[in-house]
Structures are given as structure tokens and as C-alpha cells.
Amino acid sequence: MAISWCDGGDTDEECAVESSIDISDLPDLPRRGQAFWTEPFMGICVVGVLSTILIALTYGATAGAEATPVTGLGQIALTLIWAEAGVAVLSTLYLLFGNAGVVQRSEKTCYPIPSEVESLIKQQRTLDGLKNIPAGQDHPMHDSYCVRCCLWRPRNAGKVHHCNVCQRCVTGFDHHCGVFGRCIVRANMPCFLANIGMMFAGMVTAMMALMSSGAVVQEQGM
Numbered sequence: 001m002a003i004s005w006c007d008g009g010d011t012d013e014e015c016a017v018e019s020s021i022d023i024s025d026l027p028d029l030p031r032r033g034q035a036f037w038t039e040p041f042m043g044i045c046v047v048g049v050l051s052t053i054l055i056a057l058t059y060g061a062t063a064g065a066e067a068t069p070v071t072g073l074g075q076i077a078l079t080l081i082w083a084e085a086g087v088a089v090l091s092t093l094y095l096l097f098g099n100a101g102v103v104q105r106s107e108k109t110c111y112p113i114p115s116e117v118e119s120l121i122k123q124q125r126t127l128d129g130l131k132n133i134p135a136g137q138d139h140p141m142h143d144s145y146c147v148r149c150c151l152w153r154p155r156n157a158g159k160v161h162h163c164n165v166c167q168r169c170v171t172g173f174d175h176h177c178g179v180f181g182r183c184i185v186r187a188n189m190p191c192f193l194a195n196i197g198m199m200f201a202g203m204v205t206a207m208m209a210l211m212s213s214g215a216v217v218q219e220q221g222m
């Protein structure tokens with residue numbers, strides 16, 4: 001069912017002024033799913049354990065070898081492995097705390113409140129069971145109204161999705177990652193890919209360090 005998205009004012013601002021419900025008086029945002037809090041431990045463990053192992057391997061193969069000078073290649077490997085671990089940790093932090101793609105409540109996104117939602121809120125009744133409300137084909141900005149987040153999701157912002165774990169609407173949705181416990185969207189996709197990339201880069205770096213130390217041992221053996 002499409003609603004008339006502005007009865008009375010010509011702009012969203014005029015509509016916002018007409019609504020008697022303040023943003024702070026809207027129902028609380030939905031509670032996060034249990035997995036939102038538990039899944040990130042897996043991601044933190046994977047990044048932490050892999051980083052530690054790969055750094056230790058690289059150190060063992062270069063600086064760790066007794067009385068052998070660190071070769072040029074070894075030095076590069078040491079610098080690289082720390083940089084790669086750094087990128088992985090920063091990417092993980094952004095994935096966990098960046099709130100990427102989450103549609104926030106604001107004057108622009110909250111108003112006009114659809115009439116059926118507004119009357120239920122005024123009667124202090126639950127919105128459970130209500131279906132999301134399409135804005136109509138002709139609306140320039142809004143796509144549909146999420147009755148759980150109580151906001152209008154934007155048009156032309158990629159796939160818009162209300163995640164059942166994160167319990168928020170996100171734009172540019174790709175998938176919910178069960179390892180990091182967050183939605184992977186257009187905005188944090190580079191971090192997600194960087195994390196996977198750093199895992200392979202770290203393995204190559206550690207391998208390079210092991211090979212360079214092997215070369216030193218061979219030279220000394222000759």
C-alpha cells in the first residue's frame with residue numbers, strides 16, 4: 001500500500017514541523033540480535049591468531065636466527081608483515097565499529113511519519129506485525145519505510161536491507177558476515193576485502209622470510 005508521503009507541506013521540512021512526534025519520542029531502535037555480540041569473537045580470534053602466527057614465523061626466520069645478520073629480503077619481510085597485520089587490525093576495527101551503511105534517524109529519514117505508524121505510536125501501541133511501507137514510485141528520495149527502524153530508507157543507494165542480526169537498515173547491502181558479525185556493505189567492502197587480502201599477503205611474506213633465511217643458511221654452509 002503506497003501512502004501519500006506529504007500531506008500539507010511542499011517540502012520534507014514542512015512535513016517534519018507538522019509531525020507532533022519528536023525523533024527522541026520514536027520507539028527505541030530494535031535490540032541487536034544475539035549473534036551481533038558473539039560472532040565478532042570469531043573474527044577477532046581469526047585476525048589475532050593468524051597475525052601472531054605469521055609475525056612469529058617471519059621473526060623466527062629473520063631476526064630470530066642466532067648471529068645471522070638480517071638480510072635485505074628479511075628486513076623487507078619484517079616491515080611488510082607488520083604493515084599487513086596493521087591493515088588487518090584497522091580493517092577489523094572499522095568492520096566492527098564503523099557502522100558502515102547504517103541508515104541513521106534524522107529529520108530527513110524520519111519524516112513524514114506514515115499516518116498508520118504515527119497513530120500507533122501516539123496510542124503507544126506496538127508496530128509489530130506492520131509491513132514496511134513503500135514510498136511510491138514517484139518519490140525522489142525515499143524508497144520504503146522500515147517499521148522496525150522507524151525511518152525512510154533512501155532510494156538509489158544500492159540494495160537496502162534490514163538485517164535480522166544487526167537489526168538496522170543498511171544501504172549497499174552485500175551480505176551479513178558470520179565471522180565478523182556485521183553487515184558487509186558497499187562502504188566497508190574495501191575493509192572486508194583488505195582483511196582477506198592481508199591473510200594471503202601475510203602468508204606470502206612469511207614464506208619469503210623463510211626462503212630468505214634458507215638462502216642464508218645455504219650460503220653459510222658453502
Ligand SMILES: [Zn+2]
Nearest residue numbers: 146149162169
Ligand atoms: Zn530497519
Ligand SMILES: [Zn+2]
Nearest residue numbers: 163166176183
Ligand atoms: Zn548484519
